[in-house]
Amino acid sequence: MPPEPAIVVQNLGYAYPQGRMALQEVSFTLQEGESVGLVGPNGAGKTSLFLCLAGVLPRKTGQIRVANLDPADPVQRRQLPAHIGVVFQDSDDQLFNATVFDDVAFGPLNLGLPADEVRQRVVEALERVALRGFEERVPFHLSGGEKRRVALAGILAMRPHILLLDEPSTHLDPRGRRELIQLIQSLAVTRLIAAHDLELILETCQRCLLLDGGRLLADGPVHTVLADAALMEKHGLEVPYSLR
Amino acid sequence: MTLAFAQLPCPDSPLRRLDPRWKLAALLGAMVAVLLLRTLPTVASALLGAGVLALLARLPRRWYWLRLSALALVLVPFALPLPFLLPEPAGGVPLLQIGGLTLSHNGLHAALLLVGKSVALLTLALVLLATAPLDATLKAAHALHVPGVLIQLCLLTYRYIFVFVGELSRLRLALRLRGYRNRMSGHCYRTIGHVTGTLLVRSHERGERVAQAMRCRGFTGTFHSLTDFRTRPRDVVFALVVVTTAMALVGWDLSQR
Numbered sequence: 155m156p157p158e159p160a161i162v163v164q165n166l167g168y169a170y171p172q173g174r175m176a177l178q179e180v181s182f183t184l185q186e187g188e189s190v191g192l193v194g195p196n197g198a199g200k201t202s203l204f205l206c207l208a209g210v211l212p213r214k215t216g217q218i219r220v221a222n223l224d225p226a227d228p229v230q231r232r233q234l235p236a237h238i239g240v241v242f243q244d245s246d247d248q249l250f251n252a253t254v255f256d257d258v259a260f261g262p263l264n265l266g267l268p269a270d271e272v273r274q275r276v277v278e279a280l281e282r283v284a285l286r287g288f289e290e291r292v293p294f295h296l297s298g299g300e301k302r303r304v305a306l307a308g309i310l311a312m313r314p315h316i317l318l319l320d321e322p323s324t325h326l327d328p329r330g331r332r333e334l335i336q337l338i339q340s341l342a343v344t345r346l347i348a349a350h351d352l353e354l355i356l357e358t359c360q361r362c363l364l365l366d367g368g369r370l371l372a373d374g375p376v377h378t379v380l381a382d383a384a385l386m387e388k389h390g391l392e393v394p395y396s397l398r
Numbered sequence: 399m400t401l402a403f404a405q406l407p408c409p410d411s412p413l414r415r416l417d418p419r420w421k422l423a424a425l426l427g428a429m430v431a432v433l434l435l436r437t438l439p440t441v442a443s444a445l446l447g448a449g450v451l452a453l454l455a456r457l458p459r460r461w462y463w464l465r466l467s468a469l470a471l472v473l474v475p476f477a478l479p480l481p482f483l484l485p486e487p488a489g490g491v492p493l494l495q496i497g498g499l500t501l502s503h504n505g506l507h508a509a510l511l512l513v514g515k516s517v518a519l520l521t522l523a524l525v526l527l528a529t530a531p532l533d534a535t536l537k538a539a540h541a542l543h544v545p546g547v548l549i550q551l552c553l554l555t556y557r558y559i560f561v562f563v564g565e566l567s568r569l570r571l572a573l574r575l576r577g578y579r580n581r582m583s584g585h586c587y588r589t590i591g592h593v594t595g596t597l598l599v600r601s602h603e604r605g606e607r608v609a610q611a612m613r614c615r616g617f618t619g620t621f622h623s624l625t626d627f628r629t630r631p632r633d634v635v636f637a638l639v640v641v642t643t644a645m646a647l648v649g650w651d652l653s654q655r
Contacts, residue, residue, distance in 0.1 A: 210610045235616035246561050247607040252533035252553055259624055264616030269624055290531075294560040312615065 158222050159183045160316050160344040167215035176202040177368045191355035192348040194365035195390035200348040204318045209234045239309035243321040245301035249293035261312040279311035299330030316344045323351045352394040411456040413529040418538035420633035424640040425526045431644035432518045440651040441514040448521035455525045469520050481505035537623045546621030
């Protein structure tokens, strides 16, 4: 029997509280272990899609299955954080504790894990992002790259097998971006990466989804979608330099 | 970074090494005792005790004096007129009379009490704040059964006040770069209103995003924390000395009334 897909989305619709549709008839499937890029102009609905998948925003229409769980079901939604991790675009939104240790421990504590395991997970996650020794640091005093890595450590400590990364390379210098790409590539999880940094998508993903105006307009191999100059221009994007 | 939002110093000291739970309980007890005092000798003794604790805590002098100065700014408008506003009791002789102004014993007593108690309370609060990171003090409060919601609220406020101040600084810089200067004009008042509104909207939006990030990581409203608090003999001795002294001062105060 083939394994269950990691994410199944069928005819997803989501409307902002003001009534405007943010997502309309979005359908796609992510297989376990796939790395998929999500591109589109500002306001395309990428972040809304992530929050719908994480069960934070309620869908208006359609069906979603994430790790075989339904985010609309309150009981199943409570199990989602153990399976799916979201790294937000602005790390300051995600680092809400007074110390790095507390922040990385936040998720595992919410999972109800014993104290020793929480400590072990924090150590492992900080090692994974090369930030051992930062435990007592205050998030406010970290650089943009360090904040991004702490945010990722906070998610890795929960050991999700699906990772949603929203604009992961924003505010990173070239070295920080390179380290992040290497880190993403080393993670053996299902990944959905939303980014304007199309070179990052090219390096880390095999498949690409194009979202604009809340609709999914393309779904195919990353080199095919990103090399389509007419499609990219029509939707406010550009063919990456490495494909020109 | 403004004075109010500067990081807490937390220098190494005998008080820094105490268990935050015992320290918090003892110093809160001492603060309540200071609030109850009504006679000058006991307030002077409390001030002395708070000073000893400040020395033991090795509070950075400049940091401490800056905060005392801020308190003085608040106190002076109240404490200075008191000796001239409060009358002597019937038949009492005023301390001094200059023209139409009468300096009364009662008023001077009240002013000295107000200043002495305020300085003692501020010193105790600063000792509490500067001898442990704020998150440790708040976790200690949680361990002492202060509701988790309050603790979470304080921690989030402490964390995001810096982000808020950073945003305000960027907005002020953007205004200056476009030629804005504070003046007494309608344009300036409107601009200040717009900046305040922008900050409020941005804070609200950030609050929404933070809440979403918390929910993504399994937060359901219950505050959890990992703490390594351990009670040692010196914690108990410190708490006993502080609480006993505070109770003795209250007893002495009651006997003097």
